[in-house]
Amino acid sequence: MKLKDPKLLKQACYVGSKWSEALNGQTSPVVNPSTGKVIASVPVLGRDEALSAIHTAELVQKQWQKKTAKHRSQVLRRWFELVTEHSDDLATLLTSEQGKPFAEAKGEIAYAASFIEWFAEEAKRAYGEMIPSHKEDARILVSKVPVGVVGAITPWNFPAAMITRKCGPAFAAGCAVVLKPAPETPLTALALAELAERAGIPQGLFSVLTGDAAAIGSALTESAVVRKISFTGSTAVGKLLMAQSADTVKKLALELGGNAPFIVCDDADLEAAVNGVMIAKFRNAGQTCVCANRIYVQNSVYDAFSQLLVERVSQLKVGDGFAPDVTIGPLINEAAASKVQNHVDDAVAKGAVIAHGEPRNEGSLFVAPHVLLEANDDMLIATEETFGPVAALFRFDDDEDVIGRANHTESGLAAYAYTRDLARAFRFSESLEYGMVGINEGLISTEVAPFGGVKSSGLGREGARQGLDDYLETKYTLMGGL
Numbered sequence: 001m002k003l004k005d006p007k008l009l010k011q012a013c014y015v016g017s018k019w020s021e022a023l024n025g026q027t028s029p030v031v032n033p034s035t036g037k038v039i040a041s042v043p044v045l046g047r048d049e050a051l052s053a054i055h056t057a058e059l060v061q062k063q064w065q066k067k068t069a070k071h072r073s074q075v076l077r078r079w080f081e082l083v084t085e086h087s088d089d090l091a092t093l094l095t096s097e098q099g100k101p102f103a104e105a106k107g108e109i110a111y112a113a114s115f116i117e118w119f120a121e122e123a124k125r126a127y128g129e130m131i132p133s134h135k136e137d138a139r140i141l142v143s144k145v146p147v148g149v150v151g152a153i154t155p156w157n158f159p160a161a162m163i164t165r166k167c168g169p170a171f172a173a174g175c176a177v178v179l180k181p182a183p184e185t186p187l188t189a190l191a192l193a194e195l196a197e198r199a200g201i202p203q204g205l206f207s208v209l210t211g212d213a214a215a216i217g218s219a220l221t222e223s224a225v226v227r228k229i230s231f232t233g234s235t236a237v238g239k240l241l242m243a244q245s246a247d248t249v250k251k252l253a254l255e256l257g258g259n260a261p262f263i264v265c266d267d268a269d270l271e272a273a274v275n276g277v278m279i280a281k282f283r284n285a286g287q288t289c290v291c292a293n294r295i296y297v298q299n300s301v302y303d304a305f306s307q308l309l310v311e312r313v314s315q316l317k318v319g320d321g322f323a324p325d326v327t328i329g330p331l332i333n334e335a336a337a338s339k340v341q342n343h344v345d346d347a348v349a350k351g352a353v354i355a356h357g358e359p360r361n362e363g364s365l366f367v368a369p370h371v372l373l374e375a376n377d378d379m380l381i382a383t384e385e386t387f388g389p390v391a392a393l394f395r396f397d398d399d400e401d402v403i404g405r406a407n408h409t410e411s412g413l414a415a416y417a418y419t420r421d422l423a424r425a426f427r428f429s430e431s432l433e434y435g436m437v438g439i440n441e442g443l444i445s446t447e448v449a450p451f452g453g454v455k456s457s458g459l460g461r462e463g464a465r466q467g468l469d470d471y472l473e474t475k476y477t478l479m480g481g482l
């Protein structure tokens, strides 16, 4: 791995105010999923280091909170500029440890930077209000104050963006962050911390700890100092963290799994709908929580749509993320790849037809993109998040039926519908029980809109004005005796 700025390859953790090794000297390897080669190693930290980071964060956060919003904004702006300037190196680290094609990694770095930029701007807009008082000699002030120290735990599918969309609003609001990145992708996180330090984020305000997830997670959740947990990852771990946070009554932001329906109506612009599926299904090799999982196509356009989709999917190129023209990288690990193969096998056993795709070579993390026809609601692919490059096409006849099937899930993150009929568009937008709905759009993520789910997909919103609010408490002061 060749970086223009080699100092961005960090193999130590940023704990409290220092770059440090594990107390016991233990390390864990970082593996390139494309080659299987070890590219670096990072410390295995645990409870003690997490407690130390929390302790420093508490002290530094109190100072950071007192700074002017403009100061915090300027530091964040500088961080944004540094991330942008170093986007080639960051994308190189990202592709090396995560596998996504380099162009996509560059796109993720720009997306990650956009959260820092946005919240640098929002930092100055944490307005309170004055409410007309119920007493002549009193005034009611409502202000917004930072929640305090935040524990953040992030996944491997967006190693940069999932961090900045937590840290951007947290630092803007005046909070400190103790971050545990995914074990698969620590290098991007550590490089972001290096740039944060260069930008002037005070030492100790931001800690990044790699290592024992359960030990660090329990130190964060049990601590009375940590006032909020912001987690993106699996529903199972989200529920665990929620339960662990009960004793200290923390604020929670949970971005958990999805099982997105993607509805293509008979009046849809089919070319546009295919474009939508390509981005909503195949981005990051299908490893996003807003990926289309169940593609419902109205009977009368089913054949035409599937033909168009197969044409496009056959143009995708699987391979190493650094190779030119590659559009689908490896999946993150063997468990992920075998789950996807299992979904395909289960679907075929229950009557699905493979219109495009070929079986995975045993043990390979490279999974060919698939288009499956005649999917039905009894298949695993209908009920579980596949998290891989498999487009399963279900049939539907009428809108009520498809809305019922689309909502028949514990998940409620993202949903998509394609129609040119305005009334239908509103019906889908209003009836789909999801935190986010894309109408005639397959890419809904942006820093300017509130990202988040309902039901088992989680709590809280990231991005937009709401994303800052999630890191603020409302404080009311009654000024009496005036």
Ligand code: ADP
Residues within 6 Å of the ligand: 153, 154, 155, 156, 180, 181, 182, 183, 213, 214, 215, 216, 217, 218, 232, 233, 234, 235, 237, 238, 240
């Ligand atoms: P995935 O299956 O996609 O890796 P996870 O929910 O297991 O999703 O992982 C998301 C993040 O949660 C990672 O940073 C992981 O290390 C962390 N994690 C996993 N188990 C725990 C735990 N018991 N406590 C705290 N964090 C955890």
